[in-house]
Amino acid sequence: MAKARNKRPVRRRDTKAGRPGSGRRKPCPYCKDKIEQADYKDVETLRKFISEKGKIRSRRITGACRRHQSQIARAVKRAREIALLPYVNEAAGREDGPRGRGRDRDRDDR
Secondary structure (H helix, E strand, C coil): CCCCCCCCCCCHHHCCCCCCCCCCCCCCHHHHCCCCCCCCCCHHHHHHHECCCCCECCHHHHCCCHHHHHHHHHHHHHHHHCCCCCCCCCCCCCCCCCCCCCCCCCCCCC
16 A cells, blocks of 8 residues: 655655755954944954955845944944055966956066
């Protein structure tokens, strides 16, 4: 005899089989440590929110809440203005851009 199953059909959105978007969001590092305001003078903490190229990382990557992410962006911009943080991090050992731009600028044989 065939077994009667009382299971409901599984919906596609109910399955969490290894999708990259599944799981919990990261907690905000500022809320977790109960820090009210992001400080532009705290360069070590602000470096965590900047990519290798010098761009400010998004909320999706950092896990910061909306309030603290806007404070972080403002603090990074202020720290850049008074030269605590660089606007652009230069790649080590590369003089030219990604397509070799500026290759002919220093030639003296012309």
